[in-house]
Amino acid sequence: MEQRNHGNALKKELEQVREWTRDRLRSGAVPDWSWSQHVNLLDAIDALLHDMSVPGAAEEDTRAGARITGGEIGRTAKPLASSRRQPTKTKSFH
Numbered sequence: 001m002e003q004r005n006h007g008n009a010l011k012k013e014l015e016q017v018r019e020w021t022r023d024r025l026r027s028g029a030v031p032d033w034s035w036s037q038h039v040n041l042l043d044a045i046d047a048l049l050h051d052m053s054v055p056g057a058a059e060e061d062t063r064a065g066a067r068i069t070g071g072e073i074g075r076t077a078k079p080l081a082s083s084r085r086q087p088t089k090t091k092s093f094h
Helices: 002-027 032-053 057-063 070-076
Strands: none
Touching (some): 002 032
């Protein structure tokens, strides 16, 4: 039960950070130099929340060897696509 409460608390915090990020993007308070990082943050949070909502997704990733921990991050994480089109400030966020 404690792990479920931790998961719910984490989900709530991720949702709060997502809303904060969306609000900053909508208001124009994000400097040009960090615009793409805010968009990447939204993408990452959406992916995390999706994975958290799929029953058994974490266990499946662990069995497949997809879990990244500690010092492995730099060696195994996929780099962000550098060719990714930079969003414009007129883009609407959901």
